[in-house]
Amino acid sequence: MHCSTHVHRWAEMDATTAHDVFRLRQQVFVVEQGDPYDDLDGRDTEPGTVHVVVRDDADEVVGVARVLDDGEEWRIGRVALAPRARGRGLSGPLMTACLEVCEGRPVVLAAQTPLAAWYATFGFEVCGPEFLDGSIPHLPMVRPLGGQSARC
Template sequence: MTHFVHSAPLVELDPATLHGILKLRVDVFVVEQNCPYPEIDGRDAEASTVHYWCADPDGSPIATARLLVDELPDGTTQMRIGRVCTRHELRGTGLTRAILDAVVTEIGERPSVLDAQKHLESMYGRWGYVADGPEFLEDGIPHVPMRRVGRPHDPVS
């Protein structure tokens, strides 16, 4: 099944889509995973942040991710993937793959990072991400920092 992936910075999102993206993230990360934390962290509104989503036939977001630009202490930048999630009942249908294909295509040859929940480490490996540091707990969930060295996008099936 082919899934159409939308992308836009915050200023181009209509209110209903923004609400749907934020509701989906809260439903998954705060409610489902029982992690009370400040989901709306200020990074969504950064001019360089791009939101990605797939929608159901009514236009409601059912899978999402965001692509950030991190400013590093040495004055350089790196791309960061975050807030990747899919509605619970739609996992395993290719939505996450479609979103990550679009995000990694946008990243292109630039290096990028993400913090994966430990049980998803091998999934991110399909796009060339490898563990890049020790496992850590975030809101009680084991995570692993991952890095993808700059190279053309060629996901492994």
């Protein structure tokens, strides 16, 4: 599967891409993982929000992530791959594209607990106790800037 990664600000994203991003997030988090939650939280449309989108060779959206500008830090979330795209080495380039957006500040995220070790390969450190996000266990993680200590 040949894929390409695209970085979009909300104002640059066409309606079809936005629909496909939201559909993939719903398919993964709500349907597959069985965790109904309010995905459309109003942050997707903020001026500083960046959407990272992976498209396959048929131009279908198979991976997504959202980078939020939280002022003193960046926040990565809503990271998802379509089931058919998993195990093909696409999650690394997706995360790398997210981190390229996150310059000059620490980066935080809430990792589904089984994925914490994977996020650690990108320099993230667990910085707090496990918590439930909906019905799914998560760990708060931070990628400190330079020699700073980890804080969430």
